[in-house]
Amino acid sequence: MSERRTPPPTTRxxxxxxDPTVAEVVTGYLDRAGxxxxxxxxxxxxxxxxxERRPDLVVLDLMLPGLDGLEVCxxxxxxxxxxxxxxTARGDEEDRITGLEVGADDYVTKPFSPRELVLRVESVLRRSQRAAGPSPVRTVLANAGLALDQATRRATRQGRELALTLREFDLLAHFLEHPGTAHTREALMRSVWGWDFGDLSTVTVHVRRLRAKIEQDPARPRLIQTVWGVGYRFDPGQCATQEAEA
Known part of the structure; x- marks a missing residue:
């Protein structure tokens, strides 16, 4: 994890x-973190x-009365x-994957370390605040028919806008910045999520979701290729062949 910083007092x-016990512990640790x-x-x-007042981040239990966490998300x-x-208190990986697929930025499985949860909160907030902050010097990335405008956080494929989540956008930007490079899931987690630890299935799910949005045939990906025993590689050289076969 990056060095911890005291959050502004207005960060909600x-x-x-x-569960009143879980809620008390979580709110207590977050309150002490500022x-x-x-x-x-x-x-x-x-x-x-x-x-009534939009929060800066939501820590959301999966199992809730009235509406479950997936529907709330x-x-x-x-x-x-x-x-x-x-x-989530469930051990079923499918529940965790479903949470990511409906838009959760991260998940923590109960029982969990409250300190780890605080670190996850700080990490997710840093990423979201960076995305909403001043535009980076390099604002446009383009390759293989894909274009990302980092100033507006808009992405297109062959001129058509893509509906990407914050993490999907950052993941695609990382691939575009490093074409032809093989990345381990651990390296992607550090570079894109800013985490030094965590469940690597988070990376797997986001790569799968990103493929579904940019590949002609997500079941046979050409742009984001699996490098067996390593991780993933963005291969823009496959784009011409992919388009020719369309």
Whole structure:
């Protein structure tokens, strides 16, 4: 992880969990880390509070009364971008993957270390704030029919706009910046997510989602190729062959 920084006092975290013990521990650790923390005990209350005053990040339990965490995440995403870290007590990988697929930026499996959760919150906030901050010097990346405008956070393929999440955009930008380079999932997690630890399936899921949006045939990817025993490589040289076969 990068060096920890004290967050501005206006950084608001909404913790959504119906377990009072978990909620008390999580809100206590986040409060001591310098965040302004609010708690909701169910899905409808979470949406009401988020609608009244949009939080900077939501820590969201998967299993909630009223509306489950997946539906809450979907509805939050419909109203605009907000970083979401999902909590799940389930050991089933499919539940974690589903959370990422509906737009969660990260997930933490119960039981978890509250200190690790604080680090995850800080990491996700850094990425989202960087995306919303001043435009980088290099604002446009283009290759293989793909174009990313980093100033506006817009991406296109053959002139058609792509609906990318924050992480998908950053992942594609990283691939475009390093064409032909093989990346391990650990290296992608460090470079794109800013994490030195975490579940590597997070990278796998985002690569799969990105392929579904940029590949002609996601089942037979040409642009983002799997390098067996290593990880992934963006290969723009395959684009001409891919287009010729279309």
């Amino acid at each position: 975290i909404l913790v959504v969990d119906d 965040f302004a923390v609010e708690h909701a005990a169910d899905g409808p209350d979470a949406l009401l509070r988020a609608g 979907r509805r939050l995403r419909e109203t605009g971008p907000v970083p979401v870290i999902m909590l």
